[in-house]
Structure formats: structure tokens, C-alpha cells
Amino acid sequence: MTKWTHNGLAHDLAEHLRQNTARFVWEDMQLGPAGSPRPDVYAVPFSFSKFCPIVYECKISVSDFRADVTKGKYISYLPFASGVVFAVPEGLIKKTDLPTGCGLMIRGENGWRTVKGPTMNAVDNLPRDAWIKLLIDGIQRESNRTEIKTRQGYIWFTEKELAKRHGDEVAQLVVQAYLSAEWLRDASAKREAAREEIIRETEEEKKRRWEALERSTGRLNDAQMELASALGLPDDATIPQLTRAICEARNRLAGDSEIQRFRNLFRYLERTIADGNEPLPGEHSA
Template identity: 45%
Template sequence: MSDTVAWDHDALADDLKAHLRGNERERLIWCDMQLGPSGSPRPDVYALPKSYSKFTPFAYEVKISRADYQADVNAGKWQKYYAFASAVVFAVPDGLIKTTELPGGAGMIVRKQNVWRLAKAPKVNALDNLPRETWMKLVIDGLHRIQESRAPLNTYVMRERAFKKALGDEIATLAASKETAKWHIEHEIAEHGRRLEAIKRQNEAEIERARERDRVAGQEFDRLCDLFGLPRGTGTWAISTAIQRAVKALDADQRIRDLLQVIEAAQNSLAAAKLKVLASQNSEAA
């Protein structure tokens, strides 16, 4: 359901009054106050800014239907407010009328879904003063209404203060618990950061040791390449093949040395036998 359907006249006027009274230091607010004798204008909301230098009271006319608005505009009823106000503002639900439909000089404030918005600023005319009878109404009857309307607010404020006093200790405990929880969280975050830093340093040390092992291994590979006459940077498979060939060559050399030792031993044995034969022949000749 749209705002235009939901609002009735009095509810919208009260809502506007509450909005304008949001900062009571700036203005005084009256509702449904007849500003003169019988037949004189009775704005839905009448606002007087608290200023010694600028006397600019505003008259607000609440409209919740297009028919009521058009009838007011066509009859010129809204223009009668200028005898008591510097500006006239139509207050309407969102979507009721367009700013282009406003009569010249009038402003418009719109009740959106959650807030009032000034759709068009009114023309502000000079106004020197109000009639004596109007002042009397505003002061005697109007201020009495203001005090009555404030009573629920004051009651609410007093109740709120009582609740705050009664709940003071509990709120203080909750606040302290919140601070304690905050400290624990911050402490855990700091500890986690330190653990991460330690792991980072350990990983960096491991990486550096691995690099050193790679450097030493590289030097060893270079020496192997130089030993077997291979270009530096030769792959491990080629180096392994060269090593296997060298081992085989060493094995062959050892077998040759063993054979030479056998031959030499045989030669020595033959020489010894020869000497024995010669010695035997000389002994027989003698």
C-alpha cells in the first residue's frame, strides 16, 4: 500500500509537527491554531523560527487527496495565510502532486517512506508583525498546547533516565566484558601474527639451507664434469654414464695388472727353475 493511501490528515499533520520539532532550538510549533477572529485561517502547522533579526513564520497546509488540494488552490484559500505567514508550504504524501502543479510562490514538503523531504522551497515574503489578537492566541492558548504536547516526551525522558540508572551496573559490566573480549581478540591476533612471523623466518632459513645445498651440489657436479672432460652443466644422466664407463675402464686396468703379476710370477718361476738346472749340470760336470 502506498503512503498516499496509508496517511490520514491528522496523522500526517502530527508527523510533520514531530519532524519540525526535531530541533526545538530553531523554531516554535503550533498545530491547528486559528490565527485571527472567526473565519480567519487555521493552518495545520504553524512554525515560528527563533530569530530576533528575521521574522519569518511559515504556514503548512496538509493535503492527503488531490481533490482537496485542487479545491484549496482553485478557491485561493492558501493565499489567506500570507496575512499571518511569510511563506506557505503544502505538506503531502509522496507522489500526491508534482512541484509543477504548485501555485506560484508556494513550497512543498513531501513525506517519503521514512523521512520528510523539501521538494520545493517557498517564496519568503517580508512580514513586519502579527496582529495583537494573534499573539495573544499563540502565547496564551498556543504555549499551553505546546506544554501539553511535551508531557509525553518528558515522561518518556524520565522513564528513559530511570532505566539507565537501574541498568547502569549491568551496562557497565557488559561494557567491561566487551573491553575484555576486545583485549583477548587483539591478544590472539598479535600472537597469531608472531607465530606467522616465526614460521616465515623458519621457512626462509629452510629455503636458504636448500639453496646452499643446491650450490654445493652444483659445485660437485662441476667438478665431476671437469674430471670426466664434460661441459659444465651436463645433465646427471650423461655424468652417470661417464662414471659407469670409467668404472669399467678401471676394472679392465685392474685385470691387466693382475695378469701382468701372474706373468711376472711365471717368469720368476721359470728363471728359478733354469738356475736350478744350470746348478745341477755344473755339479755333474765336476
């Protein structure tokens, strides 16, 4: 029985969908900016009248499946999909293990088969960020994938021609060299794309944190709002506005002659009280 890796199972499912259904199919495609859902396989049909994208979640262990179900991870896909389907190796789970409304596909030795279809929900449209992601990243991925298939077709043709001229052994050696070069190019391109996405996500996260910090530092707490109201500021006053109002009020008080007169009077009273607290002559010896 085939021992599947997670990425291997997802890619195998994606190829099955591409070859047997009329749909755009993407693997590991994040549906928006950093933090957005990232289904293992995402499929959108070639249809103007029936817009029903499907999310496929691939699982190769029962513990991973149960953890996702417990967390409700599959629910985060519902704004982007008419249905959610779990895709697993044969024998991993049964349809009775599925969350309500989810479908199940099984990968056996002879290929994929559907055990249970998902409950389909209407999705009128996708969020704006998801469309932008599909247009920018999705089309580029599809273009790269098509280019790779074209190159692989050329390699197959080269193998057959070499086999005619020099025999199968030499042909296989040359083809292995071709495939190794293709693999290195593709791996380098994937690493570069991953690096660029990490940089882009880091910048977006930094921007969001800075905006959140500005919003939090710009708001007043209850005590500050009471002080702002006493100083005649509006309800939506910010901390810089409150600070400026306090400074202006302090300057006005410092320049008010009546306030200065009261301050001098208080100082005189403080000195008089202090003198009155001094012990009288002979009081210590009493």
C-alpha cells in the first residue's frame, strides 16, 4: 500500500481533478493576505452560471484530522467555498467521522473515489482580497505549471529519439540529466516564490501592527475622557489633543493674577502653621 506524504497526496488529488473535471485547480493557495485560509487544494469550475468552488483538505493521519475538526478549521473555508471535502488515504477515516456537511474522497491503489459529497451552499462571490490573490498569484502558478508540462513533453520526445539512435540505457541517462536540471530550476523558483511571499507577509503584518498601535495609542481611557470633557474637548479627542489642552490650561493658570494671589496666600498660611507647630520655650523640659 502506498505511503503518502501530505504534499504528495494533495498534488495527486489536484492532478486527478485537473484531468477528470473542468475546473481551475490550485494547490496550497492562500485566499488573501497573511493570515487568510490556505486550503490544500482549491477548485473553481469553468462555469458562468454555476459558481461553486470547492475546498479539499488532505489528511494522512487520524490525529491531524481530529485536531482540525476539533478546532473547526474547516469552517474558515466556508466564505470561500460552496463545500468542503476531506481527502484521505483509504482506510484512514469513515464518512461517519466527518463533520456535518463535509464530503469525503478516498485514495485507493487504483485512484480516487468519492465516498460522500459535501452539502453545497450558495456562494455568490468571493471576498475582494481572494480575487486579487487568485489573479496575481493563481494565474502565475497556472502559467508556470503549463510551462513545466510543455518542457516535460519535450523531454519525453527527446528520450524516444535517443533510444532509437543509441539505445535505452543512454537515453535514460540523458533524460535523467534533463529531469535533474528541471527539478533544480523548479525547486529554485519555488524557494524564491516562498521567500518573496514571506517578505510580503512580513511587511503586511508589520503595517497592520503599526496601524493597530496607532489606533490604541490614539484612544483615551475613561479617566482621560472625563478630563477631556472637563477641558471642553470632543468625545473623539485623541491623546495628543488632550496633552495639548492640558498644557494650554496650565499656561493659562500660570498667567492668571488671581491664581497667583491665592498661591501666595496658601504659602503664607503654610508658613504660619509651621511656625505654630514649633515648641514653646521650656516646652521640652516640662
